[in-house]
Amino acid sequence: MIPSITDSHIEDLEAKTGLIFDQERRQAIKEFVDIQACPGSGKTTLIAAKLILLAKSWKQSTSGICVLSHTNVAKNEIISRLERDESGRKLLSYPHFIGTIQEFVNRFLALPYCRSKGISVKRIDDDFCCKHIEANLAWGTRKALETKQNVNISDLQFRYVNHEFEKTVPWFNKAPPSASYTNLCSIKDKMFKEGLFFFREMFELAKAYFDINPSVIEAIRSRFPLVLVDEMQDTSLAQDEIINNIFSYGGGALQRLGDADQAIFSGDEKETSNSYNDLQLKVINTSHRFNPSVAALASRLSTNKVPLTSTQLINNAQPHTIYIVDELNRPRVFSAFAQLCANNLPLSEKHPIKAVGGIGKTKPEGLTVKHYFPNFEKSNSSKNFKPAKLIEYFRETQKITTCNADSYKIVLEGIRRLLDIAGYEYISISQLKGMLKEFSNHNEINQKIIGIQRSDLNGSHGWENNIKDLLTVLGLLDSYDVLTDFISYAAPRPVADDEFVSANIYAEEVNGRDIYIEVDTIHSVKGETHAATLMLETKFYEYDVHQMLDYIIGTKKTKPTGVRKPKFMKQLYVAMTRPKHLIGIAIDESRFPEAKRALAIANGWNVVDLTVAN
Ligand SMILES: Nc1ncnc2c1ncn2[C@@H]1O[C@H](COP(=O)(O)OP(=O)(O)OP(=O)(O)O)[C@@H](O)[C@H]1O
Known part of the structure; x- marks a missing residue:
């Protein structure tokens, strides 16, 4: 069922790409074993090469390869390498999946659970949740929190324990009869009802899904008989557990790659250990x-x-x-x-x-x-350009005079944020580009984008009309209410023109x-x-x-x-x-x-x- 890769396949790829794979790396390509390899040893290169070779002889139409990473940067790096190869491109669509562990959990476990229970999910976003909690604190709670050290508002989360959702309330280990405690609990309950979630909570919804639908594990295993995990050293305990729970079984092919020496995941202390970093493997050095x-x-x-x-x-x-x-x-x-x-x-x-x-x-x-x-x-x-308003993306494009592709990419980033806030799943820029090309009104969308780029972005009236037109051609007008904050007008910031590039x-x-x-x-x-x-x-x-x-x-x-x-x-x-x-x-x-x-x-x-x- 899983295609085998031979030395002669690898040699063909070497001849085509100019890359060299020594015995250690060849073994890592041919077998499905955990690999630990040093910086610059070519882990990402190896994963892309292996995927291309597998794609060449992949026959199944309803089961595919699942590639998981920790960050979007690593995921996009793999996607961009596959895009450059004819066989590799086959892996960018059904039945295959390339995404972060978070996206995998959202898509195959947490969101199906929510749909089955009628729970609406409007936004999964830690920053947004923290701001929402801050904004809804009662005066007394705010004052009480100010006096506490090491209390993190982001700890106000749900956990799924003994078949039910429990709230973890920062600084309260057990429920006291206090006004602050009641205030925090009611904020959290409302967030659940309104569909506002922390990323980490998706793993709890996933646990609940396993509980009500144990056959989901078998279904996922049969959809993805082969799984590759990149950047394994940075996976949190919750991510590690879920990967092991689903994919670590006799008969499945799971390969995890990473470098324990580079584990600099900056999350909750209690959640940083994982089963991979303690392996005593011979490291490719x-x-x-x-x-x-x-x-x-x-x-x-x-x-x-x-x-x-x-x-x-x-x-x-x-x-x-x-x-x-x-x-x-x-x-x-x-x-x-x-x-x-x-x-x-x-x-x-x-x-x-x-x-x-x-x-x-x-x-x-x-x-x-x-x-x-x-x-x-x-x-x-430039990597962290993530303004609070859509208009800033268009303003940014006005600073670029030489390359249309660069400014189009910035607009696509903005549209991707729109889709994210409107509750759509994360897609890469190239996937979005491909999707827009498929739209029957593709030309109309492009003309609208160019029109906005060329418009005067210093007045609220013109911007509001433009944005309504853009949402209409994109078919997003129904999401206007959820998007209000992101699409609203903001006056230009008083900064030098090239601040983002040169600061x-x-x-x-x-x-x-x-x-x-x-x-x-x-x-x-x-x-x-x-x-x-x-x-x-x-x-x-x-x-x-x-x-x-x-x-x-x-x-x-x-x-x-x-x-x-x-x-x-x-x-x-x-x-x-x-x-x-x-x-x-x-x-x-x-x-x-x-x-x-x-x-x-x-x-x-x-x-x-x-x-x-x-
Ligand atoms: N098999 C190979 N033959 C020749 N050059 C290679 C090979 N594999 C990788 N390289 C080159 O080595 C460099 C590092 O590769 P890559 O980024 O894949 O390493 P990595 O192991 O993922 O690094 P890190 O752990 O630091 O993220 C790149 O410039 C890449 O082009």
Whole structure:
């Protein structure tokens, strides 16, 4: 039933794509076994290759392949690779499924449960739920919450326990006769009735579905006899349980891929463990991404002591540099790193240079990316462009003068948000593009979009007429009420025209070479390949680089213990394994004593003191 993949299939693919799959990777392609593989080892590439080979000989018309990932970024990466191949494209429609674990649970379990019980689902959105709760708190509850530390309003959720839904109410372990408790409970009950849910609650609705319809597991197994899971290291306990519950059985083919050393999922502490990260598998440790000198330094931060190696045979050691800064001189690190990059990166190198830190949010008393780069705004990163109003998408397109495809993509993002708020399932941009092409009034839709892009977006009257027309041609006018907030007019923000594009970028010309350093958080650059990466020390209760310094300079090798150190290690490992060529690190002078500087130099680092005037 499941097509087998042979060496000769793999060799044909190698010839077609120029990729090389060694014995370890070939085995991972031919068999359905869990794989742990280091950064840049080609997990995503391997999954796409395997899927293309499977698609070539997939015969069943009512059962298909299920591909699950943790993030939309990873899902879209797989989709875009399949789109480029004729056989791969077959996997983008029924009976196959490619999506995040969350989408899978919503679509095949939680939403069918709600339909069977007549529960309406209007919106699944953590931010929206938190704002809704905030807005509905009684005065007394708000005051009481303000006095409590570590109380998270996002914990006001349902759990399915012993065949019924129970509320978890933040800071109340048992039901007391208190007005605040009653207020929180009534807000939550109303949210359930109104169809407002947290993402995590979909897993509880799924549990309820298993309860009332135990045969659903068999049905899903027969629909998807073959399952591949990417980014397995970041799955939460709830996600892990559901994958095991449905797909871990004799006779099914389940393959999970990931890298336990890169597990930087930032969720609820109690929910982070999973059955995959504790497996003691032989890790594929050869990376196609970085050179041997990066491999040697990054290995020191591998929690599981994976000795990283590079597929590049020549060890062209680079001047990986630790920059010593102080409060006054922190921003100087960008210029110093720009010079290092200009002098050492090959001119042909097209990958971006990035500066990343663990903490991006403004925290005046802490140390964040903003302390190095005051213009940093997380929401301004092009990847994070997620404005509160649809009109901002159209305004954004007006800033693009050169490429129609880019501005069309921005409009599609806006339409995708419309569909999301109107309660439709998540679809990728390319799926949406394909869908719109199928519409009989496709031309009319395009003309309307172009008309709005060319219109004056500075007046509410014109915008309101335009938006009604757009909803009409899209067939979404019935959802007007749910969409009101998102489609309403908002005056332009008083910011520079190029804010979104340039706010997070440091630019400098060095000896006639333009160097751009994009500033971001470590979480945002997972899965990326950079030309060079600069790590900025930040503080979350403790200073991350400082806490990891002995590992970085190679004087400590034991597994870190405690609450924060293991997390810091994984975060810094993700950062240090992004670059192909060069690593930079910024640390404050007070946390880098003289004796350690000498050890760092002896163990492969350049040390540059930016606190000394030159
Ligand atoms: N089999 C291969 N032959 C040659 N190059 C490859 C192969 N597989 C991957 N690469 C290249 O190596 C780089 C990293 O690949 P990829 O992003 O798939 O790694 P990954 O294991 O998913 O990384 P990470 O764990 O950091 O997300 C890419 O530039 C990719 O083109």
